[in-house]
Amino acid sequence: MKARTLALISVVVALLAVFVFVNFRSGPFAAIRVTVASVEKRAIAPALFGIGTVEAQYTYKIGPTVASRVKHIAVQVGDLIHAGQVLGEMDPVDLDDRINAQKANRQRVASAVQAAEAQVQDGIARLQHANAQLQRYQKLLTTHAISQETVDIKRQEQRIAQAGLAADRANLDVAHRDLARVEADVKGALQQRSNQQLIAPADGLVVARDADPGTTLVAGQAVLIVIDPNSLWINARFDQLRASGLRAGLSARIALRSQAEQTFAGSVLRLEPLADAVTEETLAKVVFDDIPDPLPLVGELAEVTVALPMHSAVPVINKASVQRIDNRLGVWRVDDGELRFAPVTLGAEDLEGSVEILTGLNQGDQVVVYSERALNTRSRIAIVEQLAGVSP
Template structure:
């Protein structure tokens, strides 16, 4: 009897020792593969930009007489902004106008005096020629009858040649005063030259009056009355009114996710509680080799009133969204940035390595597009389990009892 009790006691002790020292597996934390909404976005820092920034200056050196605006002023196209001293330019304009008046008076002289006088001179020369021809014929007859010496005929021939020359001169003078004559062409050239001189003088004077080229906001003033404006130096800086834009830079590794017309949400650092919408409209074709970034430009469709040029903003560009994405926590996917990511899953109390394909990456979660099914159990890496290890699943935090084995 005692022997039987001893044997039973030894068997019980053996069972207890086996239970205490038998390998029970590595304790691990697990998560289930679930379906849930998933949004992937990239975040960048940028600045508010206007359609264009205009530096207003002058092409000539002159003294500044008046500056009509200050920083922050809204101006309309054509508004007077800066007036430079124009004494010499005004004098040049008046001189050009007097040259035009002189050239126009020359036309009046040609019409009222020059042409009529030239026509009368032609008539007088024609009459003189007729007289000279008659005298030559009479002298020729008398010399033939030996009433005059041959020298008389020579004198008559000389007077005839002179009359003919005078007629040609008078005709040339008359032709020069006709609408297509040289005198009128010369007068037209002088008039055109005077008009050109007036346009040049007016253009130079216009350079001394600086006006707003577009509707804009004055963001810098670098000129005061009495200063000497130098050619090429900006006096005012304007930000053109129009659609508000954001110029931002993103890490080039995110370039594959970006597309035109992608929606984004921006927040100004100065107003963190007032986000506003934006849309991507430009992706730079080049990469900044030194920084490894790509420039992205966004259009702000409804800019809030507090935005200012050059204001710093943070931009979150949404590059993908699914309402029912099969996903896991990001840390559950091993080598997620490699070409062959994988997940360690629980299968019948054993850890098994499975390759997976990933899609969208949200905040702390990643989409599984292939390799796992909904309800599969992934092992978190903190437990240190490896492929083929025996495992036991830790109870969930705050759970009243042990968590059952969820592996298949």
Template sequence: MRRVWLLGVLFAMAVGAGSLFFTKGPLAVTIVQPERGVILRVYGLGTVEARILSRVGFEVGAALTALSADSGDSVTKGQELAILHSAEQEARVARARAAIAANEATLAKAAAAVMRAHAVLAEREATNRRQQGLVQRDIASIQRAEEAQRDEEVARADVAVAEADVAVIRAQGLDAAAALRQEEVLLAHHVLVAPYDALVVTRHAEPGAVVKAGDPIFTLINPQSVWIQAYVDEERAGQLALGQPGTIRLRSQPSAEFHGTVTRIGIDGHRGTVWTVQDGRLARVELTFGARDDRGRVEVTGDLPDAAAIVARPPAGAAEGRRTRVGEGP
């Protein structure tokens, strides 16, 4: 009897709760209307930078004799920027050129020696043929024939030596030419030129200063690579996309507008839960959010069920499955 009575009490309580839920009138809610084409405005702290920035200097050390650019100047690729004292290097270039001239003269002398050796060899060959013929006719002695043969062989060896001398001198000429090119390259390193079309941001040295190899003389940037690296609250960054066009305004120049595109993004969207109205009843749904504009409105980028409306301000008493009476909000 106790068990039956307890179950009866529980059943009565359940019936009373159900009648209370279903006898309440619809809950008045306000829903938001979707908008499209909303202009996104994002605010954040950042810096104006250049992706291509170069601190240029000389590959050799010496005293600066001239500077042809200053901070704020625009320069073109190959334009002269600075010059180092180069008298010592110019002397080395002159010495290398003199070595080439001497080599050319030595080569000419060696080539003449080769021609002389060939002429002597031709004479000795003719003499040897004549002596060998006389020996066969018993007109000349065998000793004379042997001497003629020996003289021809010596002359042929002299030709080989002369031709080898020419080969050595030509190789020395190639070495002298390489040495000249090296000295000319070092001389060219005494002139600093712009590596690309650039804007001079900073000049680090003055004429007369002695600089070492690698010391920066100018800081250059490529004007085409200037970008703004901004740090934006993830909640406000929203659904930015690569290649997305935008208008940029700086606090330092509030009246100026700069146009560009998004080239790098370091964040993604975020998620949250909202109340929705589906088939006349309340339901909680987790959505993916994107951008937040300057009026506090948030873009919904995914997971919103079809025919569902988002509740603008959940009223007191909101519960899953509660019937609603919909009104339109902003």
């Protein structure tokens, strides 16, 4: 019985020892395997990453200036056009007949002007004759050859001739004004007729055709949409938290969604004065150094990487080391095998995953980069070179 009891106790002790060994080796009481890195002091080349869409700087919406119906369209989507080219025409309906009627009215008014001018010339001749008669009769009066009453009659005839000339000149002025009004009506009608033609305002590319022949449109509604293919740019969005240092003139690399295997050189043209308050993003326009061939699609997504100015040398760590605990940013620093949470102030970062540490760490400090589980100040750690499933 004693031997059996001792054997049972030995087995239990052995199992307990194995249990304790396993728990402290690979169980919940085991040391947490971590990878560490030393804080380096070096300069980094920060960069800013953003998403945008391809847009055209110059877009022209071509359509009628008055309500009318599309007569014909001479171009299709994708056609290259030239400034001054006739792209289509709106149906003038009875506009040509109205122009002919106004031209006939202009001829009638012009004839009335000629008649008024002839009437003025006749009035001038009458007045000159009346003046000559008055002077001759005044001389005869001095010789007592005629009576004063006869001279008064000639003076009255002169006044009548003056009044008639004034009336003729007033009629001529009215005729000239009528002619100017009719000329303006004809010019306006001709301009309206010319507006029935859809003329290309500049060289460009037809990207949309929103109406077909027979469609009735209101004033301002577009028939064709034309862009300048040489004015393509990227309407890019950048996170405001990382947009410090972003300014016009910085170089950029553009990767189009349809051509992800290559990038295109560009630069920041300008920052928009209005930011997006909802997404908390800064808006910027990024232009190509050379327009890609083939042309990117308008509205296509693009990835933009802007190179920010180089910073001076400061302590730098892998951004994967940064943790947020109790609403504080910091890292787990390793001091003689013990963990201590060190709050830090972050600076700029590059696209390789390095971030500047402005305060909280010194060159040479050891910090945890990756860990198997969440850490705390009482955690036991085992430093390894690499964790399974984590790239170095």
